[in-house]
Amino acid sequence: MTADLKIAFHTHGPELRNYLRGRLGDTHLASDLVQDTFLRVIERPETRIQDVRAYLYTIARNLLLNHRKQESRRRTDSVPHEWLGAVAADAPSPEDAADATLQLERLQRFIGELPPRTQQIFVLNRVDGLTQPEVARALSLSESTVQKHLALAIQHVTQRLRAR
Structure with missing residues (x-):
């Protein structure tokens, strides 16, 4: 200093x-x-x-x-216990959970309507999170083939969801 x-x-x-x-x-x-x-x-x-x-x-x-x-x-301010009942729970309501289950079942049914190779590519990309190049390498396909299958799958699922 x-x-x-x-x-x-x-x-x-x-x-x-x-x-x-x-x-x-x-x-x-x-x-x-x-x-x-x-x-x-x-x-x-x-x-x-x-x-x-x-x-x-x-x-x-x-x-x-x-x-x-x-x-x-x-600082955390304490609040009366009665107020905590008004706080929304993180869990979905039973109705929302049932609706989500039905939506998921519908989506699985629509994916099941696709040809097996298209299903496989769609699941690897959209469910498992693999990129298109990763899917292409995993299945020994070209990237353009993967893109075409994904485009078909997305088009099919979209049309089926709209037809509801």
């Missing part, structure tokens, strides 16, 4: 601590923020400072604001 910084610490440190303690109500936290203030000054030795006191207060105020923001993010 340079001599100028030591003088600034002894001159302005107690004043900053009182300022921060008054806003925080916590002596220890105020002392920590004063130390952090001077660490910021040390980390930026190239900064030209005209008014040391104003510069220190600006840093301290910014650290205080950052601390308050972090505290507000961490």
